[in-house]
Amino acid sequence: MATPTTTEEATKSGPAPFESWGRYPAYNATVLPMHWQGDYPGMLDGIHGGALAVGMGRSYGDVCLLKDGTLLQTTSMNRLLAFDPNSGVLTAEAGITLAQILDFAVPRGFFLPVSPGTKYVTLGGAIANDIHGKNHEAAGSFGNHVPQFELVRSNGNRMLCSSRENPDYYAATIGGMGLTGVITWAQLRLKPIVSRKIDYEGIQFHGIDEFLAIKKQYSHVEYTVAWVDCLSTGKNFARGIFMLGDHSKEPGELKISPKPKLVFPIEAPGFMLNKFSIAAFNTVFFHKQMKAHVKTVQDYEPFFYPLDAVQKWNRMYGKNGLVQFQFAIPWEHAKEGTIAILSEIAKSGLASFLAVLKTFGDVPSFGLMSFPLSGFMFALDFPIKEGVTFPLMQRLGDMTREFGGRLYSAKDACMTSDQFKAFYPQWERFARYKDPAITSSFWERVMGQEGDR
């Protein structure tokens, strides 16, 4: 009765039927909603061109896309299945969003063990990219808090995965970019809180050395992240604001967050985002915090999810979209690598609003293909500019490789096959766990000729 959303018209006349956050690349695909755990793999009947489970499309590049294939959108499969208030373990279907989990957990005095910069991602997506938060040093990545989940393969095999049961599939699926099968439900260990509030401190810094000094001085603080201005050179090179926070220990009200009201209204014309407007934005942001040191108590929403206040802010980049460049470089080369890359970016003159600098700790990830490694993590968005953005991304990727680092697949649209295989030399072992019916445009791209379909 229900026919799949046909998409031939979609890209001819409008946006792709399913977009990633960067809105680049844009591909045609058939989107099938998944409502129930039992829908898969039966829903594959009659489809060809491969399939891929997707969540909220909050990945930036093509890990959540499959050109001319079928995307199984999990967001209607979002039930809570069980909660144990003694252990904090929540069992839920994989299409539930972290926002929905927070609505449930916060009034009960619990919080996410790891929070990305937006709460509009699904549980399944968070596992599949083994996402990280501002507390990597203390908590590791998301998968470290997922004791078990169910993985369903295209042959109908339903596997319980944990460190004890099917441990190889457990490790391959955490950070496995959706390629090992469909996660139907998962458990997540929440942590207790007594208030919505965050004890916040913001400190201005100039240069990487000051950043490291603050980092060291505040090593007892759970959440740390810095915002860096990458347009300024000279004495303002690598200036930024170091942001620190801990869950307040003072018991406070534990109510549900209000729903966001602002939506970025239209596709911004490309000329709005030039070097000068961004430089102005960065200067305003830097001096928004006029004082060199601010100490205050704030709600967790603006602390963790400042960008969620304006829905669809990615439209600000116009219909060409944006790409994100995100690296992790080990301590050994962290400082020189970051400075070299920052200089290269400043030299290119390509504007960027958001440059985020964090440090990763040494809690090992459970995932075979997980991104974090102990050292520096750096992320920034670029508008797509003909002839400039992609060559720069190539250079930055090569530099990252020279400094022994790697790029984050969840944010990538540009890595070459060679770069990917150098960043993730374990890819061949991983490929053994890939489900033959499942693939993604990312995987096809980074496998190059050898891609197994």
Add this chain to the structure above:
Amino acid sequence: MSTQPSSNEPVLAVRRTADNEMGNILNLHPRRILVLGATSGIAESCIRLWAERGENLYLVARNADKLAAVAADARTRGANYVDFAVADLDKTASHPELLAHAINSLAGLDIAYLALGVLGEQPKAERTFDEAGQILHTNYVAPISLLTWLANYCAQRHSGTLAVLSSVAGDRGRKSNYVYGSSKAGLSAFLAGLRNRIDREGVTVMTIKPGPVKTAMTHGMKGSEKFADVDKVAATIVKAIDNKQDVVYVPGIWRIIMGVIKVIPERTFKKLNL
């Protein structure tokens, strides 16, 4: 069908639960709500709202796996009590026993919510009576069997609300779905008559007429991305049930739209492509 988490705590087999764990709303006067067709998209959204309020729920649907997930969700969200039964509601002969069992389990009844329905395939229903008969059976005959029993139960006790999902499609037959529409038209007419009979006995009979809503039923239909959001529709319905309204259009604009469609003269209407 699905793998069970390996812990002592059963995740999907949720039955009698009276424990109100920390954080859940302690509802001192939980209402006893029976949901027929509990795996429907619209019904499930309502169930979530009722569960968050700590109501007592008895859920009936024909697919055991789906029903177990809906029940687990209701229980986790804070329903004061959740019980369920798997039943194909097309089988009218089993209705009296099913309903009596449900009411025993709930220890009474405050609200019965009927959500079962099939859209069917109109072109197929034009060719063969089997398809048309199936649509009429699930959307009209089965609800009337359920309502006959429930109406008498409630009328005897002078209490209760019978809230039934009909449709705007029943307000005027259109070529694109007149078999489905006629089943809902019959249902709406039945409900109007029933209300006329038992409202005076203290029983609320509520006809709910949704416009197109984004659920599994309408997935893939032309323009379905613009259909109403199921959670908003559910919030309106739950509020209307609280207020014991008679006839509810959701979203409300459909009362006006259907008002216009109903007055188009047949001479013109029969030539339209609707």
